[in-house]
Amino acid sequence: MTSTQHRTTVWPWIVMAVAGLHTFVASMTVSPDVVQGQLSRIMYVHVPAAWLAYLAFGVTMFASAMYLWKKDFRWDRRALASAEIGVLFTALAIGLGMIWAKPTWGVWWTWDARLTLTSIMFFVYLGYLALRRTTDNLDVRAARSAIFGVLAVVQVPLVHFSVIWWRTLHQPPTLLNPEGPAMDTAMVITLLIAVASFTVIYVAMMFKRIELARLEDEVLVADQTSSGPVAGQAVTAPGLTKGS
Amino acid sequence: MKRYAKFVIPAVAIVGVLVVLMVNLSSALVYYNTPAEVQAREPGQSRLRLAGQVVAGSVIEADTTVVFSVQDCDIAVSVVHTGTPPQLFSEGIGVVVEGSWNGEEFVSDTMLVMHDEQYRADAEDYDKDLHTCSES
Numbered sequence: 619m620t621s622t623q624h625r626t627t628v629w630p631w632i633v634m635a636v637a638g639l640h641t642f643v644a645s646m647t648v649s650p651d652v653v654q655g656q657l658s659r660i661m662y663v664h665v666p667a668a669w670l671a672y673l674a675f676g677v678t679m680f681a682s683a684m685y686l687w688k689k690d691f692r693w694d695r696r697a698l699a700s701a702e703i704g705v706l707f708t709a710l711a712i713g714l715g716m717i718w719a720k721p722t723w724g725v726w727w728t729w730d731a732r733l734t735l736t737s738i739m740f741f742v743y744l745g746y747l748a749l750r751r752t753t754d755n756l757d758v759r760a761a762r763s764a765i766f767g768v769l770a771v772v773q774v775p776l777v778h779f780s781v782i783w784w785r786t787l788h789q790p791p792t793l794l795n796p797e798g799p800a801m802d803t804a805m806v807i808t809l810l811i812a813v814a815s816f817t818v819i820y821v822a823m824m825f826k827r828i829e830l831a832r833l834e835d836e837v838l839v840a841d842q843t844s845s846g847p848v849a850g851q852a853v854t855a856p857g858l859t860k861g862s
Numbered sequence: 863m864k865r866y867a868k869f870v871i872p873a874v875a876i877v878g879v880l881v882v883l884m885v886n887l888s889s890a891l892v893y894y895n896t897p898a899e900v901q902a903r904e905p906g907q908s909r910l911r912l913a914g915q916v917v918a919g920s921v922i923e924a925d926t927t928v929v930f931s932v933q934d935c936d937i938a939v940s941v942v943h944t945g946t947p948p949q950l951f952s953e954g955i956g957v958v959v960e961g962s963w964n965g966e967e968f969v970s971d972t973m974l975v976m977h978d979e980q981y982r983a984d985a986e987d988y989d990k991d992l993h994t995c996s997e998s
Contacts, residue, residue, distance in 0.1 A: 648983075649983035650983070651980075651981050651982060651983065652982050652983060652984060652985045652987075652988055653950070653955075653977070653980075653982075653988065654950075654977065658981060661981070721949065721950075722948075722950060722975060722977050723948065723974045723975055723976070723977070724948030724949075724950075724973065724974050724975055725974060728893075728974065730893040731891045731893065738883070784891040784892065784893070785891070785892050785893050785894055785913075785996075786893050787893050787894075787958060787974060787976060789976070789977055789978050789979040790979050791979065792979040792980070792981055795979060800978075800979050800980045800981065800989075800992070801980070801981040801982075802981065802982055802983050802984075802987065804983070805981050805983070
């Protein structure tokens with residue numbers, strides 16, 4: 619049955635490549651910081667990655683709440699997609715932060731409040747992704763992860779304000795500083811370009827991941843509703859009807 | 863397995879993990895002490911962190927040690943640091959040193975450079991006095 623062949627969209631890949639290149643060019647052409655030198659360019663990816671992680675986890679919270687309200691699996695898949703991308707962006711922010719920290723602070727890692735809370739946020743959302751794999755029952759999976767997805771978002775303000783509320787090695791926010799941005803205008807514009815590009819990348823990734831999640835759910839449902847008992851038959855050779 | 867055990871055991875585990883986290887987190891929340899707080903402490907061997915700006919003109923470098931003062935809100939403490947300082951170490955920059963307070967000097971073996979939130983292309987726009995006094 620060739621008609622079941624799914625056509626997947628290509629445009630998100632192109633959008634991601636263009637937006638990524640855009641960020642790279644912008645962050646490489648702006649003047650470096652007087653104290654950090656060339657290292658300051660890391661900020662143009664580190665900061666958007668961290669912000670988009672916040673946004674992604676906020677979207678997971680919203681989509682999870684919408685699932686609990688509407689019981690529509692589309693919201694469940696949106697919550698999953700956003701959480702997964704959020705984990706990716708958190709990892710990117712942590713990794714780039716470490717590369718910046720070694721030459722600046724002198725260490726790759728230290729347990730100050732910002733770094734500790736960010737790593738907890740990372741592992742909690744990895745836990746969210748793991749929780750989704752604990753059952754094949756779509757209703758149970760969606761309900762469990764939706765509750766988790768709503769509760770876990772409390773960490774986002776905790777991570778963001780940690781540098782203001784507590785004494786940390788990590789510097790306070792530059793752009794969202796309560797006393798006004800401590801950054802040159804050209805750098806602010808570059809950072810905003812990078813944030814816009816990252817937002818576009820996020821949307822494109824969401825599109826691809828939701829598409830994939832829908833296909834995954836279709837396969838799962840097809841497996842569960844197809845011929846006879848499933849248990850104990852896992853070793854049976856798969857049918858070769860496809861493509862024949 | 864009783865039905866309630868399915869909920870009680872994970873709940874106890876989650877509470878346990880949270881307690882461990884909160885206990886460890888409370889020490890992470892205050893990453894460093896100010897010179898005033900260090901001076902108020904009893905001399906001893908306990909490890910702590912001290913942060914402040916390196917006082918201009920106070921740095922004396924020897925073979926394996928660096929002696930300097932760190933200052934915050936006009937209160938300075940002298941530091942004897944053993945080891946190579948990080949490459950951004952210079953007069954006027956913020957540092958965190960780790961070690962113990964002997965009543966007169968802070969004896970340190972680990973040093974981190976604090977970077978502030980300023981991003982400036984031109985040295986003239988850089989505000990050196992932004993963090994001369996930390997609140998709280």
